[in-house]
Amino acid sequence: MSITVRAPAKINLHLGVGAAREDGFHPLVTVYHAISLYDDVTAVAAEAWSTPVDGAAYVDLASVPAGEDNIAVRAGQLLAQRHGLSRRAALSTYKSIPVAGGMAGGSADAAAALVALDRLWGTGTPDDQLLALASRLGSDVPFALLGGTALGTGRGEIVEPWEDNGAWWWVVVPSEVGLSTPAVYRHWDALFPDAPAEPPPAHRLVGALKTGEPLRLAAALHNDLEAAAIDLRPDLGALIEKGQAEGALRGLVSGSGPTCVFLCAGAEEARAVAAGLAAEHPVVLTAHGPVAGAHVLPDA
Numbered sequence: 236m237s238i239t240v241r242a243p244a245k246i247n248l249h250l251g252v253g254a255a256r257e258d259g260f261h262p263l264v265t266v267y268h269a270i271s272l273y274d275d276v277t278a279v280a281a282e283a284w285s286t287p288v289d290g291a292a293y294v295d296l297a298s299v300p301a302g303e304d305n306i307a308v309r310a311g312q313l314l315a316q317r318h319g320l321s322r323r324a325a326l327s328t329y330k331s332i333p334v335a336g337g338m339a340g341g342s343a344d345a346a347a348a349l350v351a352l353d354r355l356w357g358t359g360t361p362d363d364q365l366l367a368l369a370s371r372l373g374s375d376v377p378f379a380l381l382g383g384t385a386l387g388t389g390r391g392e393i394v395e396p397w398e399d400n401g402a403w404w405w406v407v408v409p410s411e412v413g414l415s416t417p418a419v420y421r422h423w424d425a426l427f428p429d430a431p432a433e434p435p436p437a438h439r440l441v442g443a444l445k446t447g448e449p450l451r452l453a454a455a456l457h458n459d460l461e462a463a464a465i466d467l468r469p470d471l472g473a474l475i476e477k478g479q480a481e482g483a484l485r486g487l488v489s490g491s492g493p494t495c496v497f498l499c500a501g502a503e504e505a506r507a508v509a510a511g512l513a514a515e516h517p518v519v520l521t522a523h524g525p526v527a528g529a530h531v532l533p534d535a
């Protein structure tokens with residue numbers, strides 16, 4: 236028996252960052268948004284953990300760690316421990332989410348593994364307990380379970396669904412070279428040593444998401460980490476300008492980058508912006524959101 240679970244990439248419509256806490260984490264007020272770019276994890280019972288990985292040509296599969304360094308295995312171990320089981324599994328992953336792109340691909344795999352193994356093992360873990368396990372695995376893992384559009388607080392792990400009446404179209408441009416999330420936060424600390432403890436709120440987004448109007452959303456998008464990411468990688472600033480010149484309503488760095496995302500007026504406009512950027516960038520994707528969180532796929 237095998238169970239396949241699909242989990243989405245996230246982008247941040249709002250990423251407000253506060254000064255680092257004593258435990259080293261930065262408090263966040265973020266609005267997560269799940270887009271139609273997915274990783275699929277297939278779980279099969281096995282004697283030992285294994286993580287065969289395959290994926291789209293643009294995904295740097297060589298940088299996905301194997302075995303117990305893979306976050307999907309850590310998710311499986313945590314679920315087994317929670318239920319007092321000594322089971323293991325093969326977790327085969329097909330990745331379409333760029334690695335180290337600021338789109339939480341590893342978190343998607345962890346969420347998918349939790350849902351797949353819970354089904355495979357028949358452990359029937361209640362949703363609130365799955366969310367609690369997810370938050371121990373990483374800040375973005377609970378959102379990968381939830382999907383849609385959601386407010387994230389704490390270090391991003393406390394999630395609450397938000398009303399979103401839009402059907403938003405995005406152009407996504409991954410970078411050939413990754414950007415380390417801790418390095419971006421360190422640079423943000425250096426750039427803004429007097430940042431307030433309280434992250435800026437996301438009030439403007441509430442109305443924009445309710446109306447479903449792309450121009451309203453474009454005006455409300457916000458990423459506190461963008462300045463730090465562009466300072467480390469000035470090419471990202473040039474890419475954002477180019478995408479906007481090609482007709483995107485707004486471009487911004489996704490999370491800590493280096494992936495950049497462009498909000499477009501609709502599907503046709505997204506295809507036109509993608510075509511304009513494709514001349515200079517080897518990988519340009521289009522996606523829509525919001526989409527569902529980790530969910531079991533029907534048998535093929």
Ligand code: ATP
Pocket residue numbers: 298299300304305306307333334335336337338339340341342344345375416490491
């Ligand atoms: P974050 O913002 O949380 O750093 P990201 O979206 O930028 O994440 P991910 O693709 O989630 O990047 O990967 C971050 C790192 O996590 C990788 O460089 C890799 O070393 C490690 N990792 C562990 N498990 C996985 C996995 N299943 N898929 C991808 N990366 C993984």
